[in-house]
Amino acid sequence: KGVHLKEEKMRVSSSAVIDDGKTPIVLDHGDPTMYEEYWHLVGEKTTVVIHGQQGISYFSDASKVCWFLEPQFERAVIRLHKVVGNAITEGYHIVVGTGSSQLYQAALYALSPSDLLEPIEVVSEAPFYSSYPLITDFLKSGLHRWAGDASKYDKDGPYIEIVTSPNNPDGSTRQPMVNRSGGMLIYDLAYYWPQYTPITYPANHDIMLFTISKCTGHAGSRIGWALVKDEAIARKITKYMEISTIGVSKDSQTRAAKVLDVISDSHVHKGNFDGISPFFDHSYDHMAWRWQQLREAVNKGKLFSLPVFPSATCTFSGRTFGPLSAFAWLKCESEVENCAEFLKQHNICVRDGSFLGSSSKFVRISMLDKTEKFELFIQRLSIMNTAIA
Numbered sequence: 001k002g003v004h005l006k007e008e009k010m011r012v013s014s015s016a017v018i019d020d021g022k023t024p025i026v027l028d029h030g031d032p033t034m035y036e037e038y039w040h041l042v043g044e045k046t047t048v049v050i051h052g053q054q055g056i057s058y059f060s061d062a063s064k065v066c067w068f069l070e071p072q073f074e075r076a077v078i079r080l081h082k083v084v085g086n087a088i089t090e091g092y093h094i095v096v097g098t099g100s101s102q103l104y105q106a107a108l109y110a111l112s113p114s115d116l117l118e119p120i121e122v123v124s125e126a127p128f129y130s131s132y133p134l135i136t137d138f139l140k141s142g143l144h145r146w147a148g149d150a151s152k153y154d155k156d157g158p159y160i161e162i163v164t165s166p167n168n169p170d171g172s173t174r175q176p177m178v179n180r181s182g183g184m185l186i187y188d189l190a191y192y193w194p195q196y197t198p199i200t201y202p203a204n205h206d207i208m209l210f211t212i213s214k215c216t217g218h219a220g221s222r223i224g225w226a227l228v229k230d231e232a233i234a235r236k237i238t239k240y241m242e243i244s245t246i247g248v249s250k251d252s253q254t255r256a257a258k259v260l261d262v263i264s265d266s267h268v269h270k271g272n273f274d275g276i277s278p279f280f281d282h283s284y285d286h287m288a289w290r291w292q293q294l295r296e297a298v299n300k301g302k303l304f305s306l307p308v309f310p311s312a313t314c315t316f317s318g319r320t321f322g323p324l325s326a327f328a329w330l331k332c333e334s335e336v337e338n339c340a341e342f343l344k345q346h347n348i349c350v351r352d353g354s355f356l357g358s359s360s361k362f363v364r365i366s367m368l369d370k371t372e373k374f375e376l377f378i379q380r381l382s383i384m385n386t387a388i389a
């Protein structure tokens, strides 16, 4: 009870911010600093001590496909997926990466045939995560090249499709778009966690990418993992990591393992977690509160609109809800053609929709920043919306 009051107080105290309209509000990146509040409440439970003699070797378990995977990190990943029920881990190889960004590159490498005359084309349904085209073409590789919106892709031949579900930026649930054989799929499930979307099935695709960045908020640890069905593909993904960085920081894996275990504990030992809400309950409540604030601000006038997606029942929480996306995919409804420019005039920096395979009528806004900044943003948006309506 005491801690619930503490949680409440943190939110109320931050709502006292008064906007002068001038402070720049940068919500361009998906920096998940929102989560600092929860980990502050949890306190010492996530502290890890790493002694000087620990983690010196390059190797973790040389008998494993992923020889630099720390066993305690592997156990924590399997345990959390079991607790949440969002992915099957039996029969899968786990490969750890320096964020899921590195795993994305590694998966492209692993899936790209080496005997093609032309690079294999990589597509994803628009609007898509703006880093996909950047990463895919960064080194102008002879192996793969970005080919844009999967819904417009009608070429013959092999291709790789990225299925991001729920999607960055709009939170929609996605299925493969290019409806023919000859394609290889990478499922980016960075947001398939119960604070963002109802968990409806344990995912069991051939290649699935996850990251702690969006699950727990610890983006700075740079830890992601791939669940890979096929051993040969898992070996190639591991090879990429071996050649590029000779493995992944053990210090980071140790910390990530601790954080994931604390999350599992917060749910498994619900009533016995020092009165602190279990992680996904707390995060769901916070996201639901943020989305309510945003929808109210948008509904105050006719300047903007937000997409609406169907609700579903979450097998993890039993709640029925629609997506609580980590980003708002906001559309300027007025004659304004460049929504990002328009918001910039009000000192709000967000990502132009044209970088995400869509148009400048749309912008992507992070919903995961600190509460204070989020509230300032809501205040400013409400004022703009009522003043100009």
Ligand code: PMP
Binding pocket: 030, 098, 099, 100, 101, 102, 129, 164, 168, 188, 190, 210, 211, 212, 213, 219, 222, 223, 224
């Ligand atoms: N995939 C998606 C869909 C993302 O939104 C992000 C982060 N913005 C990533 C992957 C990369 O995450 P990481 O921090 O693990 O590299």
